[in-house]
Amino acid sequence: xxxxxxxxxxxxxxxxxxxxxxxxxxxxxxxxGMYRILDFTLSNCMNARLGRVGxxxxxxxxxxxxxxxxxxxxxxxxxxxxxxxxxxxxxxxDFDWYHGTADAVYQNLNFIWRYKPERVLILxxxxxxxxxxxxxxxxxxxxxxxxxxAAMPVPWEETHRFGIIVADEQRRVVGFQEKxxxxxxxxxxxxxxxxxxxxLLDELKRMAASGxxxxxxxxxxxxxxxxRIGVFPFTGYxxxxxxxxxxxxxxxxxxKPDSGIQLAQWKVRTNLLYESVYxxxxxAVRPGGKLKESLVSAGCQVAGKVERSILSPGVVVEKGxxxxxxxxxxxxxxxxxxxxxxxxxxxxxIVGEGAVVGSYETAIPNAEFPSxxxxxxxxxxxxxxxxxxxxxxxxxxxxxxxxGADFGDxxxxxxxxxxxxx
Amino acid sequence: xxxxAAFVLAGGRVADLGVLTLRRAKSALPFAGVYxxxxxxxxNLALSGVDRVGVLSQYRLSSLMDxxxxxxxxxxxxxxxxxxxxxxxxxxxNVDWYRGTADAVYRNLNFLKGEDRVLIVSGxxxxxxxxxxxxxxxVRTGAHLTMAFKRFTREACRSFGTAxxxxxxxxxxxxxxPASPRSDLGSLTVYLFERDVLEHYLRLAMQTGKESYxxxxxxxxxxxxxxxxxxxxxxxxxxxxxxxxxxxxASMDVLDPASGLDLDRWEVFTNADQAGVGDVAPAYVTALxxxxxxxxxPGCLVNGVVRRSILSPGVVVEEGxxxxECVLMHGVRVxxxxxxxxxxxxxxxxxxxxxxxxHEGAAAPFAGAPQxxxxxxxxxxxxxxxxxxxxxxxxxxxxxxxxxxAGSQVDDSSLxxxxxxxxWFARW
Numbered sequence: 085x086x087x088x089x090x091x092x093x094x095x096x097x098x099x100x101x102x103x104x105x106x107x108x109x110x111x112x113x114x115x116x117g118m119y120r121i122l123d124f125t126l127s128n129c130m131n132a133r134l135g136r137v138g139x140x141x142x143x144x145x146x147x148x149x150x151x152x153x154x155x156x157x158x159x160x161x162x163x164x165x166x167x168x169x170x171x172x173x174x175x176x177x178d179f180d181w182y183h184g185t186a187d188a189v190y191q192n193l194n195f196i197w198r199y200k201p202e203r204v205l206i207l208x209x210x211x212x213x214x215x216x217x218x219x220x221x222x223x224x225x226x227x228x229x230x231x232x233x234a235a236m237p238v239p240w241e242e243t244h245r246f247g248i249i250v251a252d253e254q255r256r257v258v259g260f261q262e263k264x265x266x267x268x269x270x271x272x273x274x275x276x277x278x279x280x281x282x283x284l285l286d287e288l289k290r291m292a293a294s295g296x297x298x299x300x301x302x303x304x305x306x307x308x309x310x311x312r313i314g315v316f317p318f319t320g321y322x323x324x325x326x327x328x329x330x331x332x333x334x335x336x337x338x339x340k341p342d343s344g345i346q347l348a349q350w351k352v353r354t355n356l357l358y359e360s361v362y363x364x365x366x367x368a369v370r371p372g373g374k375l376k377e378s379l380v381s382a383g384c385q386v387a388g389k390v391e392r393s394i395l396s397p398g399v400v401v402e403k404g405x406x407x408x409x410x411x412x413x414x415x416x417x418x419x420x421x422x423x424x425x426x427x428x429x430x431x432x433x434i435v436g437e438g439a440v441v442g443s444y445e446t447a448i449p450n451a452e453f454p455s456x457x458x459x460x461x462x463x464x465x466x467x468x469x470x471x472x473x474x475x476x477x478x479x480x481x482x483x484x485x486x487x488g489a490d491f492g493d494x495x496x497x498x499x500x501x502x503x504x505x506x
Numbered sequence: 507x508x509x510x511a512a513f514v515l516a517g518g519r520v521a522d523l524g525v526l527t528l529r530r531a532k533s534a535l536p537f538a539g540v541y542x543x544x545x546x547x548x549x550n551l552a553l554s555g556v557d558r559v560g561v562l563s564q565y566r567l568s569s570l571m572d573x574x575x576x577x578x579x580x581x582x583x584x585x586x587x588x589x590x591x592x593x594x595x596x597x598x599x600n601v602d603w604y605r606g607t608a609d610a611v612y613r614n615l616n617f618l619k620g621e622d623r624v625l626i627v628s629g630x631x632x633x634x635x636x637x638x639x640x641x642x643x644x645v646r647t648g649a650h651l652t653m654a655f656k657r658f659t660r661e662a663c664r665s666f667g668t669a670x671x672x673x674x675x676x677x678x679x680x681x682x683x684p685a686s687p688r689s690d691l692g693s694l695t696v697y698l699f700e701r702d703v704l705e706h707y708l709r710l711a712m713q714t715g716k717e718s719y720x721x722x723x724x725x726x727x728x729x730x731x732x733x734x735x736x737x738x739x740x741x742x743x744x745x746x747x748x749x750x751x752x753x754x755x756a757s758m759d760v761l762d763p764a765s766g767l768d769l770d771r772w773e774v775f776t777n778a779d780q781a782g783v784g785d786v787a788p789a790y791v792t793a794l795x796x797x798x799x800x801x802x803x804p805g806c807l808v809n810g811v812v813r814r815s816i817l818s819p820g821v822v823v824e825e826g827x828x829x830x831e832c833v834l835m836h837g838v839r840v841x842x843x844x845x846x847x848x849x850x851x852x853x854x855x856x857x858x859x860x861x862x863x864x865h866e867g868a869a870a871p872f873a874g875a876p877q878x879x880x881x882x883x884x885x886x887x888x889x890x891x892x893x894x895x896x897x898x899x900x901x902x903x904x905x906x907x908x909x910x911x912a913g914s915q916v917d918d919s920s921l922x923x924x925x926x927x928x929x930w931f932a933r934w
Contacts, residue, residue, distance in 0.1 A: 116787065116788070117787070117788040118787070118788055118804070157784075339790075341792075347787035348786065348787055348805070351785060352787070353784065353785055356778045356783065356784065361778075362579070362775065362776070362778040362783070363773055363774070363775050365538065365539065365540070365541075365769035365770060365774065365801070366538070366539035366540055366769075366789075366801040366802055366803040366804075366816070366817070366818075367789060367801065367802045367803075368761075368769075368770065368800075368801055369797045369798060369799060369800050369801075369802065370799060371798065371799045372798075373797075373798065373799075374796070374797075374798070375791045375795070375797045376791060376792075376793055376795065376796075377791065377792060377793040378790075378791050379787070379788045379789070379790055379791075380788055380789050380791065380802060381788040381789075381804065382540075382783065382788070382803070382804055383770070385770055394788075395788070
C-alpha cells in the first residue's frame, strides 16, 4: 500500500513571464543554467523518497513531457516508482479543461484510487525552494490532522496576494482568508497541502457539488468548518518566479553565497538527456576568455568576458564579446565584439558581431507590456537573431524568431520586436 | 554499420602510468574532466552506427560495468542494439582467466549473432573516427582484414605494431614493436575482420598450445601472410596515453583545439551519473577567481586562479590558490594559498592550505620510471592527502591514500609511499 501519493500541479501559464513562457509551461522555464523550475519540486520529492507522482499539465506541455521522461532522473521509475503525466481529457462525464487547482485533482481521482494512498501531497511546480516534505508529513500524522497546509511569513503589504492563514499555538488553522484586503495574519499558504485520502475525496466531491474549482478559494475555506487543519511553518528560501523581475532576481540569487539558494546542498537534479547535456564536454575557457562571479554549464565556450551571469549548457561567447548581468540559455551564441548587458537571452538566440543589447538605463518601460517589463532588462525569445552591429535598448522584448530587418538600425528602449513586422 | 559487431579490448592494466593505474584498468582512467578513456571508442562505435558491442575485460571489472551498464549512455540500446561487458566465465571447457586479447575474443565468439564482420578496437585510445570509412575501404578492396594505421616517427613506431604496405595500401608485412622499425606506419589497434577469417585464424592460434594468445602476435601476422590485409591510413588526432608524459601531453591537447583533439566538435558520450555530473550544479566561478584557458566541469567551485588546467566535477579551488597546467580529478580540494604547477591529482585528493606542489624549474625524471615520467608532473594517487604547508618537488608520485606530512618536503623525482593499510578502494 502506498503511504503518500504526490499530485504535482504543473499547468501554470506564467503570463507575466511574457515570451519566456509563451512556448512552454511556466514549470518548464529554464533556471540556474541547467535546471527547469519544476526540477526544484521534483528534487524535493526525490530527496524525501516520494517516488509516486502524478503531474497535472495543461498549458503547452510538450517541453514538460520531454523533460520529465520516464521519471528515472528523479528515482520515480521502476517497481516502486511512477511519474505519470495527467493531461486534461474528455470522458463520458463531459469533463473539460482543468478549471482550477482542485478541479484538476478532482478530474484525476482515478489515478488516486489506483494507488490507494493513505494520504495525498499536493504540490505546485512553479516555485524555487527546498523543503523536506517528510517533516511536514510527520507533523501531519503526529497531530492527527485531516489536512495540513505549509505556510510562510510574508511582508504584510504583500498579504493581499496570498491565501492567509490564522493559526493557534498548536499549529492549528483557525481562520483562512483568500487574498484578503485586510489580513488577520501574515502567514501565507504556499499551496502545499497534505490531505488524508478520504478527506480529499470527500472535500472534492463537496466542492464539485457546489461548483468550486480551487483549493485556496473553495476547498480549504469550506473544509475548515468541519476538519482539523494543521499548519506547517516554513522559513527558508522560497520564490514564486512568476514575473520577469522575480525570475531574474532569483537566478541571480544563485550567484550570491548568502542568498539562501544552495544548489549543491539542495541536491537538485535535472534530466540531462534533454538538450543532450550529457553529451557536452566540460566548459572551455579559451585564452583571453575571462569568467567572474558566474555560473557556467557544460558545453560552454568562453573566449570573451563574462561577469555576474548565468550560462546554460552550450552557450558560446566569442572573442572580444562582453556579457554582464545576463541569463543566457542553452546554445545561444554571442558573436565576436558584441556587448550584452542585463538581458535574458532564451535558447538558441544569436547576438551578431558588434551588436549592443541592453544597457543599465531603466527610464522608459516597455510600451506594450509596461506591467511586465520596466526594470531595464531586455528579454530575447527563443532563437531570436540580432543582426551584426544592431543596438537594442533597455526594456525591450524581442519575440521568438525575430531576426535581420525586424530590428532596423537601432531599437529604442521600451520596444517590442516581432518577427516579420518591420 | 550493418552486419558488423564490435569488441572493445578494455582489459589492459599498464604500469607506466604510475600511481594512476595502480588499482585501475587503463580504459577506466578519467580523462578531459568528465570522461574515461573507454568513452572515446564507445562514442566512435555509437556514431558509426554499430549495433552490438562486447566489452572485453577482466581487470577491476566492477567500475567498468557500472560505467558501461546497458549501453544507454551511448544510445546503443534497443530491440537489436546492445552492449555487454563480457567478463571471463567458467564453462565445461573454459576454466581460466582470459589469456590475452586473442583468447578473450575467441572465448566470446558466441556473442556474435548473424554478423558477417567483426570490428575490434582498443578501449584506451583517444580519437574520433567514423569506422564506416574503414568499412568502405574494406569492402572496396575485398580484404579479409582491414586495419588502421597512422604515420609516426620511426622512433615512435618502436612502441607500435608497424607495417610495410604497397602503393595500393595492401599490407605486405607486419612487425610488433620492432627494435628498428622499417616503416613509419603505426597500428592504431582498429581491426575490421571478415568473421569467418577471424574464427579460422583464432582456431589455428588456439592449436599452438601457448600460454597466452594475442591478436597482434598470433592472428594479425598470420592473416598478413595470406596477403589479404588492407591498411586504412588515419590522419586525424589520435593519442595513446601509455605513460605519464603521454597523459599530460594529451591533457594539454584538450585545451588546444588546434591539436586536433576538439571536444566541442567531437561528440563524446559518457555515463553522466558515473561521471559525477548527474547531481551537481553548473560550475561556479566567484568574484575573487580568475579562470583562463581551462576546462571546468559541472560542480566545480573556483575561488582562486586557474590557468591551462582541467577540472573534473566537484573540484574546489580555495581563495588565493594558484593552479597552473594541472589535471584535477573528481572531488579534489585545493586549500587556500596553495601553488600548484603540473599536478595530476586523482579522485578525492585533498591538498590542505599553503602547500606548494611542483615547480617550473628543471628536475630529474621520476626515479621509478625515468623513461616515462619526465614532464615535471606531480602525480597524486587517489585519496592521498597533502597536509598543510607541505612542499612537493617535480617528477614525483604519491601513492593512493598516502599522506604527505604537514610542513614536510618531498624532493624532486621521489615516491611517497602509503604507510597505513590498503585503502578501501584497493581491496577488491
